[in-house]
Amino acid sequence: MVFLIFLSITGIALNHLNDLGLNERYIRADWVLDWYGIETPLVEASYEVGGYRAALIGERLYFNEMQVAEGIEALIGAVASSQFIVLASNDSLVLMTSSGVFVERMPLAGQLTGTVQAIGKVGETIVLSSDEMIYQSDEQLVRFSIARDINYDDVSWSVVSEVPPNQLESLYDVYRGADITVARLLVDLHSGRLFTRAGPIFIDFVGVALITLSILGFFLWFKRRPRRHKGAG
Amino acid sequence: MTEQAAKYRLTSAICVLLWGFVNSAHGQMGVYMETEDFLETAFPDSEPEVSVIWINNERREVMEEILEHPVNALRISYWVSGDTTAWILDEIGKDKPITIGVVVQGDAIKMIRVLVFREIRGWEVRHPFFTDQFLNSQLTREERQGVGLDRTIDNITGATLSVNALRGVSEIVLFLVQESKT
Structure with a gap:
C-alpha cells in the first residue's frame, strides 16, 4: 500500500516536472550525493584576483562560488x-x-x-605568454598582437594562490550540488534505478504482480458476482 | 572442446559485447574538430579578424526567446573576413554544453559543425545528414512566431535536445550577423 502511494506520488510529480521547476532544483543533501557516488575532484588551480577567487575544479571554472565556464582544461x-x-x-x-x-x-x-602559458599585466595592458612569445591585448581586450617592446621580466605575471579552507569547503559544496536535479532523483526513485541494478527489476516485478492481481481480481469478481435469478412464477 | 572451455568462451564473448555496448555511448563524447581547423575550413584563403558584438537588452530579449533560457553573456566574439563570419557558441543539450561552430556567408549559413560533444546521448547531430539541413538557411522574422529559420529542420528521435541546441545556436548566429550590420 505504502509502495503504491510512493509510486503514485513520484509519478504525479514526474508529470509536472516543468511546472514545479524540478529540472532546475538541485539536490544538496550529502547522503543523496554520496549514494549517487558524486565525488569532488581536487582544486587544480586557484588565483586571487580583484577581491575574488578563481578556481578550477574538474573542468569547471568558478568565480567565487559562481560557475562561469565548463570544459576548461587548465586555468593558467x-x-x-x-x-x-x-x-x-x-x-x-x-x-x-x-x-x-x-x-x-x-x-x-x-x-x-x-597555448597560453601565463597571463600578466604591464600597466593596464593584459599580456599573454605562448610558445615563448609575448602577446599584448588592445584596449577593448578584443585582439592580441605580438608585443615586441615588452620583456618577460617587465610583466607582473599572475601567480597561484591556495584556496582558504572555509572557501574550499563552500566550493566543494557548490561543485557537488550541481549534478543531481530533483527531477533526476524522482525519475530514479520511480523507476527503481536508485536502488542498485536490482531496483528496476523489482519495480518490473511489482508492475507484473499488480497487473496479475488486477486481472485475477476481475475474474474472481466475475465468477462470484451476484446473478439475477429469473422469477419463478 | 570441453564443456568448461565452451562456457568460458561464451562468458568472454558476452563480456566483450557488453563492454562494447557501454563504450559505444561514451565513445561518442569528445572533440570532433579543433577550433583552428574550424577556422581554416571557414576561411581557407584569408586571415580573419576578431570582432565583438555587445549584447544589449533588446538583443538579449530576442536571444532568450530563441533559446528559451536566460542568456548571461554581455558580449560575443567572432571572426570576420569580407562577408563571411565564423562563430563558436556553447549551448546545453541536456546537461552539458555542446560547442557548435557556425559559418555565415552574407545572410545564409555556409557551414555548421559540432566541435565538442559532451553529452552521453544525442551525438547523431554531428553527422552531415543532419547538419546539411542548415546549409543556405536564413533568418525569418514573423510577428507571431518571432525569429526563426526559413525552413523546417527534421528532428532525430532520441536526440531532440541536441537538435534544439543546434537549431537555437544557428538562429542566434543569424540574428547576431544581422545585428552586427546595423
Whole structure:
C-alpha cells in the first residue's frame, strides 16, 4: 500500500516536472550525493584576483562560488585591469566585470600560436605568454598582437594562490550540488534505478504482480458476482 | 572442446559485447574538430579578424526567446573576413554544453559543425545528414512566431535536445550577423 502511494506520488510529480521547476532544483543533501557516488575532484588551480577567487575544479571554472565556464582544461592565471577581470585558460579567456558579472568566454584561436602559458599585466595592458612569445591585448581586450617592446621580466605575471579552507569547503559544496536535479532523483526513485541494478527489476516485478492481481481480481469478481435469478412464477 | 572451455568462451564473448555496448555511448563524447581547423575550413584563403558584438537588452530579449533560457553573456566574439563570419557558441543539450561552430556567408549559413560533444546521448547531430539541413538557411522574422529559420529542420528521435541546441545556436548566429550590420 505504502509502495503504491510512493509510486503514485513520484509519478504525479514526474508529470509536472516543468511546472514545479524540478529540472532546475538541485539536490544538496550529502547522503543523496554520496549514494549517487558524486565525488569532488581536487582544486587544480586557484588565483586571487580583484577581491575574488578563481578556481578550477574538474573542468569547471568558478568565480567565487559562481560557475562561469565548463570544459576548461587548465586555468593558467587571472589578472584584473580597469575594464575587466580576466581568467586565462590554455585556449580561451573568461572576462568578468569588476562587479563580478560574466562578460564572455573568448576563444583565442587565430590570435596566437600555441597555448597560453601565463597571463600578466604591464600597466593596464593584459599580456599573454605562448610558445615563448609575448602577446599584448588592445584596449577593448578584443585582439592580441605580438608585443615586441615588452620583456618577460617587465610583466607582473599572475601567480597561484591556495584556496582558504572555509572557501574550499563552500566550493566543494557548490561543485557537488550541481549534478543531481530533483527531477533526476524522482525519475530514479520511480523507476527503481536508485536502488542498485536490482531496483528496476523489482519495480518490473511489482508492475507484473499488480497487473496479475488486477486481472485475477476481475475474474474472481466475475465468477462470484451476484446473478439475477429469473422469477419463478 | 570441453564443456568448461565452451562456457568460458561464451562468458568472454558476452563480456566483450557488453563492454562494447557501454563504450559505444561514451565513445561518442569528445572533440570532433579543433577550433583552428574550424577556422581554416571557414576561411581557407584569408586571415580573419576578431570582432565583438555587445549584447544589449533588446538583443538579449530576442536571444532568450530563441533559446528559451536566460542568456548571461554581455558580449560575443567572432571572426570576420569580407562577408563571411565564423562563430563558436556553447549551448546545453541536456546537461552539458555542446560547442557548435557556425559559418555565415552574407545572410545564409555556409557551414555548421559540432566541435565538442559532451553529452552521453544525442551525438547523431554531428553527422552531415543532419547538419546539411542548415546549409543556405536564413533568418525569418514573423510577428507571431518571432525569429526563426526559413525552413523546417527534421528532428532525430532520441536526440531532440541536441537538435534544439543546434537549431537555437544557428538562429542566434543569424540574428547576431544581422545585428552586427546595423
